[in-house]
Amino acid sequence: MKAHSTAAAPAGNAGPRAVRGARWAAAAVVLGLALLAALPALGINQYYQNMLLLTFLFCVLGCGWNIMAGYAGYVSLGQSAFLGIGAYTAAILAVRWHLSPFLVAPLGGLVAAVFALAVGLVVLRTRGHSFVIITIALLFILQIVALNWPQLTNGSTGITLPLPPFKKPWQTAPFYWYMLALAALSVWLSAWIRRTKFGMGLIAIREDEDKAGIIGINTTLYKITAFMASVFFTGIAGGVYAYYLTFIDPIGMFNILLSVQTVLVTMLGGRGTVWGPVLGAFVLEPLNETSYAYFGSNQSHLVVFGLAMMLIVLFLPRGIIPTVGDWWAARTAAARGADGSAQAAAAAGTAPGAGAAGPRAAAAAVGEEDSA
Amino acid sequence: MHLFLQTVMLGVLIGGVYALLASGLTLIFGVMGIINVAQGALLILSCYFAWLVWQTTGLDPMWISILAAPLMFAVGWVLYRLLIVRVRGAHATMSVLLTFALAITLEGILGVIWTGNFRSVTPSYFSQSLRIGDFFFPTAQVYGSITAVAVLLVLYLILSRTREGRAIRATAQNRLAAQLVGVDADRVAAFTFALGAATAGVGGAILSVLYPFAPGSHYLWISRLLGIIVLGGMGSLPGAALGAVILGVAETLTSTYISLKWATVVFYVVIFVVLLVRPQGLMGTRLREDVQA
Numbered sequence A: 001m002k003a004h005s006t007a008a009a010p011a012g013n014a015g016p017r018a019v020r021g022a023r024w025a026a027a028a029v030v031l032g033l034a035l036l037a038a039l040p041a042l043g044i045n046q047y048y049q050n051m052l053l054l055t056f057l058f059c060v061l062g063c064g065w066n067i068m069a070g071y072a073g074y075v076s077l078g079q080s081a082f083l084g085i086g087a088y089t090a091a092i093l094a095v096r097w098h099l100s101p102f103l104v105a106p107l108g109g110l111v112a113a114v115f116a117l118a119v120g121l122v123v124l125r126t127r128g129h130s131f132v133i134i135t136i137a138l139l140f141i142l143q144i145v146a147l148n149w150p151q152l153t154n155g156s157t158g159i160t161l162p163l164p165p166f167k168k169p170w171q172t173a174p175f176y177w178y179m180l181a182l183a184a185l186s187v188w189l190s191a192w193i194r195r196t197k198f199g200m201g202l203i204a205i206r207e208d209e210d211k212a213g214i215i216g217i218n219t220t221l222y223k224i225t226a227f228m229a230s231v232f233f234t235g236i237a238g239g240v241y242a243y244y245l246t247f248i249d250p251i252g253m254f255n256i257l258l259s260v261q262t263v264l265v266t267m268l269g270g271r272g273t274v275w276g277p278v279l280g281a282f283v284l285e286p287l288n289e290t291s292y293a294y295f296g297s298n299q300s301h302l303v304v305f306g307l308a309m310m311l312i313v314l315f316l317p318r319g320i321i322p323t324v325g326d327w328w329a330a331r332t333a334a335a336r337g338a339d340g341s342a343q344a345a346a347a348a349g350t351a352p353g354a355g356a357a358g359p360r361a362a363a364a365a366v367g368e369e370d371s372a
Numbered sequence B: 001m002h003l004f005l006q007t008v009m010l011g012v013l014i015g016g017v018y019a020l021l022a023s024g025l026t027l028i029f030g031v032m033g034i035i036n037v038a039q040g041a042l043l044i045l046s047c048y049f050a051w052l053v054w055q056t057t058g059l060d061p062m063w064i065s066i067l068a069a070p071l072m073f074a075v076g077w078v079l080y081r082l083l084i085v086r087v088r089g090a091h092a093t094m095s096v097l098l099t100f101a102l103a104i105t106l107e108g109i110l111g112v113i114w115t116g117n118f119r120s121v122t123p124s125y126f127s128q129s130l131r132i133g134d135f136f137f138p139t140a141q142v143y144g145s146i147t148a149v150a151v152l153l154v155l156y157l158i159l160s161r162t163r164e165g166r167a168i169r170a171t172a173q174n175r176l177a178a179q180l181v182g183v184d185a186d187r188v189a190a191f192t193f194a195l196g197a198a199t200a201g202v203g204g205a206i207l208s209v210l211y212p213f214a215p216g217s218h219y220l221w222i223s224r225l226l227g228i229i230v231l232g233g234m235g236s237l238p239g240a241a242l243g244a245v246i247l248g249v250a251e252t253l254t255s256t257y258i259s260l261k262w263a264t265v266v267f268y269v270v271i272f273v274v275l276l277v278r279p280q281g282l283m284g285t286r287l288r289e290d291v292q293a
Helices: A002-012 A016-038 A046-071 A080-097 A101-123 A130-148 A173-195 A197-207 A209-214 A219-245 A256-269 A276-295 A298-315 A320-339 A342-356 A359-365 B002-032 B039-057 B061-082 B092-114 B139-161 B163-173 B175-180 B185-210 B215-232 B237-257 B265-277
Strands: B129-132 B135-138
Touching: A016 A173, A046 A080, A046 A173, A046 A197, A046 A219, A046 A256, A046 A276, A080 A101, A080 A130, A080 A219, A080 A256, A101 A130, A101 A173, A101 A219, A101 B265, A130 B215, A130 B265, A173 A197, A173 A219, A173 A276, A197 A209, A197 A219, A209 A219, A256 A276, A256 A298, A256 A320, A256 B092, A276 A298, A276 A320, A298 B092, B002 B039, B002 B135, B002 B139, B002 B163, B002 B185, B002 B215, B002 B237, B039 B061, B039 B092, B039 B185, B039 B215, B061 B139, B061 B185, B092 B215, B129 B139, B135 B139, B139 B163, B139 B185, B139 B237, B163 B175, B163 B185, B175 B185, B215 B237, B215 B265, B237 B265
Parallel strands: none
Antiparallel strands: B129 B135
């Protein structure tokens, strides 16, 4: 129950300084959000609006994936399946009901959550490797169903959504704001879960599922709820993304590459931290655009992603935020020097191990990454 | 009735090839407790190797498959020493992510060199069929299945008769006890991973004749193989063989009686049903960590 003690410690001795710090952080978040929201009105061009919109999409995907993989320790390799579910739900309903996809997008979130419930009931009753297997299977089974059930999905022809009514130069802005709102809500949900008993339970499950069960956590209920929470906003984002593209097809929507990027975004920023996926999205998406500009083809893109993921797993397994956080803690502890506070000693004690930064060290230190 | 028998027998033949392909995946899981998501990519790598050798020399792919085994063994050994060994002992998610990253990298490299187009190896008997009694079978399928079963027998002999093989089986049964009696766990893991890659080497060369392949085909194959070993029981070699034959038959029956396009769905449906009804599979006990001693 290392996770409990380390995570509870900052809250326990929250002095006036910590409270002030939290206020500053909250103010910074609100200010950042307001600035991002104002950008289209300030007239940044379509290219950057598009880039930021995709960044927000990766925030949504990454924050969702993080709830399951970062908090509960269950990796999904098919997270983009839920984006596809949301996209298809919104597209089908919008066309049939003659409604704006914006209005029906939340239903995509609900349908995604129902799928997560069904999948969760199949595999999350048990432990182990079945979850990762079923998430791969789910992505491809949905792709095949979407291809071979033309009555519902229009098959490989795809679905064309209603054309958005927005006039230039505002053609991207509504999507931008919608996606920004979803990203903000995703971060909020992730942060909220992290603070609650529910989130503590998920981390306990990650650290030791047997012991978590013994202290009275209903592990199955927790895992299934977490899985549903992890796909809800992704499903909504799917509808918005589909409307933004105005055209969806099975290959593009049930795309494993999006799953790869989701994993990469969160791993890079810091798995199990609230802000990790956000940082990862803001780093990765611009790199993404640059690498497309330089390498062009999809295939060399895969090499870049694959190698990046390998390097992160091997050399930065905990991601930027926990690693930098430890480095900072060690630095300030060293600066405070011999004043002998217990806190400094503790920080210095954990830092060298984390500095070695092998995956093994990460496995040992996985409890601490949450204090960042 | 004749069509039914023909379909079932073809399914058994296909199952023979699947059994070889799945053996490596289940072996690696049994010994190391990791799901090698890159197994499909190793398979496709070997497909390209076979295609390249066949194009330049015209050698029969079945002979190339024998060539591919030691080569892929070496590739597997290097990959283990270079990458996999670094996540031994880490959280299981790390090995999944690392092998996933390896799969994507291999897919990308193959795509950069040979584009995303589908290829296939077409020896002279490629489109012929063999008549056995009243039944007709694609010649390539028969040759492929014979090669696969022969290699599986060799694998069986390695596992049962050699010192390395016994060490592998001991480690799969109980790692701690194996280490106590002097088995070098790291060496065994490297050998297992290399052996798994070697089966992918043989399997890939056989596949290159039977199915068109592209760099992205590895997703399809890893899904198929996961279906097989989930059904058979993860880590169990006889289970993988049984699962392979059952799914081979299920696939041919689906494509004959329902539709070709739903045939692959069989594998995914089986994954769901098995995990729902019998998570440990037909012959395994290791899928659920919580039932382990």
